[in-house]
Amino acid sequence: MTLHADLRVARGAFRLDARLVVEPGEVVALLGPNGAGKSTALRALAGLLPLSGGHIRLGGQAWDVPPEVFRPAERRPIGVVFQDYLLFAHLSAVENVAFGLRARGVRRAAARAEAARWLDRVGLAAHAKAKPRTLSGGQAQRVALARALATGPDLLLLDEPLAALDAATRLHVRAELGRHLRDFPGHTLLVTHDPLDAMVLADRLVVLEHGEVVQEGAPAEVARRPRTDYVADLVGLNLYRGTAHGTTVSLDAGGTLTVAEPATGPVHVVFPPTAVGLHPARPAGSPRNAWRVTVAGIERHAHTTRVRLDGEPPVLADVTTATVADLRLRPGDELWAAVKATETRVYPS
Structure with a gap:
């Protein structure tokens, strides 16, 4: 029954x-x-x-x-x-x-x-x-x-x-x-x-x-x-909505992301906070997404530190304690966030 x-x-x-x-x-x-x-x-x-x-x-x-x-x-x-x-x-x-x-x-x-x-x-x-x-x-x-x-x-x-x-x-x-x-x-x-x-x-x-x-x-x-x-938030992912044109997604809330899988039309883009790298200057090399961010908050999460960042788009990053010390992270600091296209996942919205 x-x-x-x-x-x-x-x-x-x-x-x-x-x-x-x-x-x-x-x-x-x-x-x-x-x-x-x-x-x-x-x-x-x-x-x-x-x-x-x-x-x-x-x-x-x-x-x-x-x-x-x-x-x-x-x-x-x-x-x-x-x-x-x-x-x-x-x-x-x-x-x-x-x-x-x-x-x-x-x-x-x-x-x-x-x-x-x-x-x-x-x-x-x-x-x-x-x-x-x-x-x-x-x-x-x-x-x-x-x-x-x-x-x-x-x-x-x-x-x-x-x-x-x-x-x-x-x-x-x-x-x-x-x-x-x-x-x-x-x-x-x-x-x-x-x-x-x-x-x-x-x-x-x-x-x-x-x-x-x-x-x-x-x-x-x-x-x-x-x-x-x-x-x-429940499953611990960054989530964005946007419109895909091949491997470029124009985000509804501002900004763009390059993704590895081509798509067309309304989509969701997700990636984990662990995929986000933080840098004092624009990174060179393999990351295909890099944008300016400002530290909005810092929270201790088990063995990592979660950093809330404002920008286009805003993003959550999980970094090690060593990274926090190296960058001397404080609210208000300006940094660069970077995410490899291969770390993103795209699906229809």
Whole structure:
């Protein structure tokens, strides 16, 4: 059964108008900046927010078709893992997992037995009697996942499931979550702002901006060919729009770039910040793109330094600490940026 969701929700001045399709066994990640409509979409799918228009259907079952049909949350076969997990503090781990089963009418003994089985599956059998306050963040996340899966949902909704974890725990729990999602036969929607979570866990990405889908596709395709500034920033690329005439692209925002692959008409041009060289004077030699820039900002990024540069076009450059020291980079400094044509990638806009 395929999940078809035509999500149209009006909330004050905000409008969500997005279509989602999720196949059985597929993990779809919904990404977007704050205010894009991710939480609204999740709440609509969960039955916590009725649609203003459109529909939600799973196979032949209608969940929300306004104004005729609205199936409330308790009547939808869903499991939800929230960002803060929302475990019941007064219940043990096994009682938390059994809660959803008990709410669906399963007898206490059978619910506890099934809950224990799920705790064993997520590696927490030894913590069955533990209260949430004694669990680590990673353990609490696994209890919440077991609780969501124990009822055998058709749709699993994950709302920023790794956001509350520290970096070291996140790495381990992400891998663990990925293993469980691969075994889950139902439909999974992962709402996240973290590109790494999306790239690692999802089969397909759907990007929302201002309540609308602006790009979707396999993670590798979205990473290679971003279509908006938000997506380009998400995957760490410089993105420009322009008009191509052979190997020359006239950029919409000013300036030109020489590219290696000839093209015609409206295009996007991308290249990574690591492809940008910075020089005190106009460079000679192989770079075929060189233009004057002014340092607008300097940020430390792990083992590199990201330099924001104003110019035609503006550009991000990732350079080594040694380069920062050699050039004595400061905001306001004037430099030359250089990018080889072979480092650029061009595709239709």
